[in-house]
Amino acid sequence: MVILLAKISPAIAFAADSSEFDFFEQKIRPVLVEHCYSCHSVGARDSKKLQGALLLDSAHAISIGGESGAVLVKGKSAESLLIKAMMYDGIEMPPAGKLPDDVIANFTKWIEMGAPDPRVGDSNLAPKRQINI
């Protein structure tokens, strides 16, 4: 029984309620829109500016990750490439300049919460790799 509970509890822990979506809407989405979408969104892909084969503009796309694979591990911010990139640990995102520590702390908290993300939309497609000839 204990083992069974241990197995199902992550699903319960990650079941998002509306207050978690509020956190996303207030603290996460605006940062993604302002600092990430220009290179990591369907719009960027359509204008051939997509970078790292990574879309960050839907829950599904962000869960797929980019050319290195997963960029976020729900509940494990330290293992999430998204956080490493924002902390300028290995890769540096956004390239124009490191975001303030409190912004990065919000992303860390969001991933620890299980990355609740209400975004659905046409970016539910896997990133397309482009071959330029």
Ligand code: HEC
């Ligand atoms: C001006 C364009 C630009 C912006 C804006 C930008 N990125 Fe990137 N991103 C890149 C490029 C180029 C790469 C691939 C090269 C690399 O890994 O350094 C990349 C790769 C990544 C990767 C690794 C993907 C993989 O699978 O290898 C992550 C994670 C990432 N970006 C996160 C972010 C986040 C989070 C933001 C916003 C806070 C952001 N990026 C904003 C250009 C951008």
